[in-house]
Amino acid sequence: MxxxxxxxxxxxxxxxxxxxxxxxxxxxxxxxxxxxxxxxxxxxxxxxxxxxxxxxxxxxxxxxxxxxxxxxxxxxxxxxxxxxxxxxxxxxxxxxxxxxxxxxxxxxxxxxxxxxxxxxxxxxxxxxxxxxxxxxxxxxxxxxxxxxxxxxxxxxxxxxxxxxxxxxxxxxxxxxxxxxxxxxxxxxxxxxxxxxxxxxxxxxxxxxxxxxxxxxxxxxxxxxxxxxxxxxxxxGRDLAQMQRSTPKLGAPVLEVKGLTMPGDRGKPLVDGATFKVHAGEIVGVAGISGNGQSELIGAIAGLQAASSGQVTLTGQDVTGAPVRKIRELGLAHIPEDRYQWGAAKDATVVENGVMGHARRQQRFGLMRGRSIRKMVEGWVKRFEVKTGSLDTKVQFLSGGNLQKLIAARELAQGTPFLIAAEPTRGVDVGAMEMIHGELLKRRDEQGAILLVSSELTEILKLSDRILVMNEGRIVGELPSDEATEEQISLLMAGGKRQ
Amino acid sequence: MNISKLKNGIGALVQPVVAILLGLLIGAIAIAIVGGDISQTYAEMWKGAFGSFYFFTNTLSRATPIILVGLGTTLAFRAGFFNLGAEGQMILGGLCAAITALYLPGPGWVKMIAALISGIVAGGIWSAFAGWMDAKFRMNLLITTLLLNYIASLFAGYLVAYPLKDNTGSAAMAQTKMIDHSAWLPKLFHGMSLHAGFLIAVVGAVLLFLYMRFTVSGYEVRMLGSNPLFAAYGGVQRGKLMLYSMIASGGFAGLAGAVEVLGTQYRYLDGSLSTPGYAWSGIMATLLAGSHPLGTVASSLLLAALQTGGMGVERNTEVPLEIASVIQATLILFVSAKISYSFIKRKKARAQDGSVV
Structure with a gap:
């Protein structure tokens, strides 16, 4: 050899x-x-x-x-x-x-x-x-x-x-x-x-x-x-089945129609994505990273421009709308990359925590310092974020702890629609269970959640419906109680549906 | 918590203090090379800057435009962009203030306030112009703000050399007529050069500090500067906020020019705002203070003291005035060393982010 x-x-x-x-x-x-x-x-x-x-x-x-x-x-x-x-x-x-x-x-x-x-x-x-x-x-x-x-x-x-x-x-x-x-x-x-x-x-x-x-x-x-x-x-492993109640579907909260985003060399990054997310359900998007999930999220959250197609949130057309408007209409977003999008490294725990909340926590343009600190302190306790203090710069937090802070911040926005992209990347098992529990709770309270994850176990555990993406296209849609990991990995890898 | 805050504070101070000490050390070497007496020279420098009440107020008055320019630069840096156009913004601010005070009818205090406001507006518009070109044509702010300095400076030079030239006096200087006494910024002490502009600068620093720290939009400005993607993700409207910060940043520089004209020169004299290098000192002060509004006041005072002290040195010793510039340059060198060092660190961290799955 x-x-x-x-x-x-x-x-x-x-x-x-x-x-x-x-x-x-x-x-x-x-x-x-x-x-x-x-x-x-x-x-x-x-x-x-x-x-x-x-x-x-x-x-x-x-x-x-x-x-x-x-x-x-x-x-x-x-x-x-x-x-x-x-x-x-x-x-x-x-x-x-x-x-x-x-x-x-x-x-x-x-x-x-x-x-x-x-x-x-x-x-x-x-x-x-x-x-x-x-x-x-x-x-x-x-x-x-x-x-x-x-x-x-x-x-x-x-x-x-x-x-x-x-x-x-x-x-x-x-x-x-x-x-x-x-x-x-x-x-x-x-x-x-x-x-x-x-x-x-x-x-x-x-x-x-x-x-x-x-x-x-x-x-x-x-x-x-x-x-x-x-x-x-x-x-090859057995899944720990979490008890999920049957979903009580409400009205559609997010509707995506024919969303297409251009790529570098003629190969579109997102190719005609069409789907709905209803109140009271978690829709999982499975796929190998780099098959258009990031761009799809970017377009829905208003961070990237689509070349064609339409995104509707709570009945309003938000295609190409500014992020603030989309957030005000009801978007919260746990981003895929916590350092790129989710945090400012040299800002403190409180400063990172208040993003998206600041405009609600104000009086005459001044931030309500005390109630903001109390709010962030509550998350730190509940999610067991290990940090020196509320004024520690988040670059000194471990990735998992920062992830917990971001998840807490976005869950606390209390919006009808939530994008959870890799919500538990790098967090310990306890915190993962907690974040999963919170996501399911939000769903039971008639929240609509779009879950994007490269962890199949996470997708299968939480989703009511699963969309599989491959090379920018949604190549399959499966109800989660019928889906198997083998079936999804096959679709993810570009194989044919059985 | 307070201890960690205190530690942060001390940590932030170490770098400028070390830079100052190194600056003084290299200054000492330079003094020795030109054959001066080191301790005597530094003693003269101290006297020139703080030696008497007169010299002290003189230093404060020199610091005034530096502080105001520094505040504008601070705001820009905090929002995450460069504004190297302070000089041009200051010149236009000063010029507009002079014109307003000269030609606006009304009582003196109205002229004065209107002149100050026109200075702010002129600086703000000039700065926003660069911001607009960035937004519209993707022209690099670093370059546009820098080059707009020349346009502003030469344009102002033309105006005071031809249409607005003061022909009443005997001297053939390129300058406007003298502003009426009633519109001058009042002196703080009789017989001293220090004027009310200094108070404006200090109040401006405190207001900027409070704004950055406690308001929602100040928070958004800081996050925009810290991680623009995070700000965008959180719904901060980058374009709008950037334009406003640009206007405010230029407004501070314009105010610096207006204050200098209304408090010290009483007319716009060609070159009077650019020759002393107020704008560049202001940018240095910001760098030295790590873009902290109150720190900028302190570092502006330091730079002003170096300059007035340098004059004292020249008056009373054989050592040339330039020794102060040597120290100042060394200071900036060591402070910018910190900046590039942290820049390299960041680059390294990025390279280690792992390219493998």
Whole structure:
């Protein structure tokens, strides 16, 4: 075997991200690594690429034990990684980006001609056409991907880790990439492919290793398996059924009709989304992150513009309306990314807590300091937000604690409609139960909730109806008592409904 | 809670204090290089700034326009944008105040108040113009505010050199006629240069502090500056709020010009507002104070003291006036070092946000 990772374990404090993982890779093999978010794929690859040290276990390349403490060590041993988000300099040319770190030199520095020649040679050898003199910023994402792979090849990698390589590509570019991967493998390069898209994996991989909760739940030959089996291995746990009363549906609160949002290169980010959320129900949106959920939420909440379609909230057209108007009409919003949208890091707990409440908590334009503090203090107590004081800057709060504060703030808006995007990301089990309980309570009080989550368990536990998004389209709608995790993961991965 | 507040306060003070000490240290080296006596020079500097009641009030009066400009910059920085156009806004404010006081009929106090208001309005409009270009044409505020300075300064220079030129006196200076005595800002003490503008500046600082701290829109301005996406998400109307902050920011600078004209110069004299570098001192004061309104008052006083002290040094020693500029420049260098340091830290944090799933 070219690569042996033996009994790799990695703990972060009490959390075991990897336990006893064995992973092998042969010469010319394409080995896919799959699993849900947080299953431990990332940690394993970070260990292989020298970005993390394993707590225990060993890595052997060509039978020789290796210890990587930086990516540079890993690169020396012939391991290269193409990250999900490209690491290129947009204003530099393709050739400059590829040779960076090992630039051909001459007496007066960088030898541009040699670099271009080297890139041309490389591009011919591996059959990946690029124009060495083009600037990266004017390349399509598919070409940028190629540049990334060529960069890794230029560094002399025999083992190439591809992290979600097709996430940003158009279907045609995906096809080209898969063909290129296969050709490179036939030339003796080995690939580790991390992906959520099971169809692509079935198409290209030789072997598939499935991780769940930091453990290997299966290593299967791609020839002898199918998407259903892999989905089961990925999910494979019994759900703790929470008692949910039957929903008492009221009038529709949110109506979305034909919502479409343009993407970068002809591929719309949201493509004709149409659905309703009624009072007294939770509608879950399932999907692999990056399939248009963020943009859908952005359009409903007034943060992003849609190119066509209509959003109606409590009977009023709010398409393209300012956020304040939408909020006044009845929107509360637990945002997906707590640091980007949900908080101001260098503001205090109180200041972060009062957003959206300030205009209600005022007299003659002055904030009612005492009642605001009391309100925020109440949330801090109830949600057990661990903070030094109400005047601590939230950058000193842990992510989970900040999430609790944000959830409390938005639940307290008391609006008829609530967007809960990844409402429990990074919070501990106790707080998760509490937030879930609050969401269900809101629903029983005739609130309408749109729940967006990449955690299937969360979706299944809370939703009355489930919408599945794939590549910007709503590809399925299932009542939650009929839906199974396998069925949803299949739809999420772009598979067909049974 | 109070302890953590106190700690924050002390933490915020460490940087400027260290910057000041380093500034004085490098100033000492410069003094030694030009062959001056370090302790004597600093003693003269102290005397020049605070040595007597006369010098002290002189320092306060020098600080007045710096404070007002600094407050405007503070508001802009807090709202999250740059306003480097204080000089132009100040010039137009001063010019409009002079014209109003000269040509508006009525009793002196009416002229004075109208002149102050016209100064605010002129500065505000000039600043809002840059804001409008940003909103409409996506022109970078940093550049527009900076370049509008030249337009304002040269335009004002033209007006006082030709149509509004004072031809009554013998001197062929580019200046307006002198404003009637009744419209002057009253002096606070007989025979001293300190005028009521200083009180206006201090009251302005307190009002700005209270506004930022206790009002809803002050809260929104702070959140806009702290994380514009968070503000947008929470329903803060960015465009409107930004325009208002721009107007207010320019209004402060315009008021600085008006106060200087009505309290010290009594006419608009070409170059009288730009040569002493009030606007840039004001921006420095803001940086030094970390955009805190009351801190800006303190740092403006410090910068004014450096300048008046420098004059004292020049009067009584062989050391040139520029020594004060050396100290001032060093101060800014070390304060901006903090800014770029925290900027780098933020960049690093972003890079570590993880690119892998």
């Amino acid at each position: 070219l690569l042996n990772m033996e009994n790799i374990s990695k703990s972060y404090g009490p959390v075991k991200a990897n336990s006893d993982i064995n992973f092998t890779l042969g010469k010319g093999e394409i080995h896919a690594l799959v699993g849900e978010n947080g299953a431990g794929k990332t940690t394993l690859m970070r260990i292989l690429y020298g970005m993390e040290k394993p707590t225990s276990g060993s890595i052997l390349v060509n039978g020789k034990p290796q210890s990587f403490s930086t990516p540079a060590d890993a690169i020396k041993s012939g391991i290269g990684m193409v990250h999900q988000h490209f690491m290129l300099f947009p204003s530099f040319t393709v050739a400059e980006n590829i040779v960076i770190g090992q630039e051909p030199g001459k007496w007066n520095g960088f030898d541009r001609k040699a670099a271009v020649a080297a890139v041309e040679e490389l591009s011919r050898q591996y059959g990946m056409p690029v124009d060495p003199n083009q600037k990266v910023e004017s390349c399509s994402l598919g070409v940028q991907q190629r540049v990334e792979i060529l960069k890794v090849l230029y560094q002399g990698a025999d083992i190439i880790i591809l992290d979600e390589p097709t996430g940003v590509l158009t279907p045609l570019e995906v096809k080209e990439l898969l063909v290129a991967i296969k050709r490179l493998a036939s030339q003796g390069k080995s690939f580790i492919l991390i992906s959520h898209k099971l169809q692509e994996i079935m198409e290209v991989a030789d072997r598939i290793t499935v991780l769940r909760d930091g453990r290997v739940t299966g290593v299967v030959d791609a020839k002898h398996t199918d998407i259903e089996q892999i989905s089961r291995l990925m999910v």
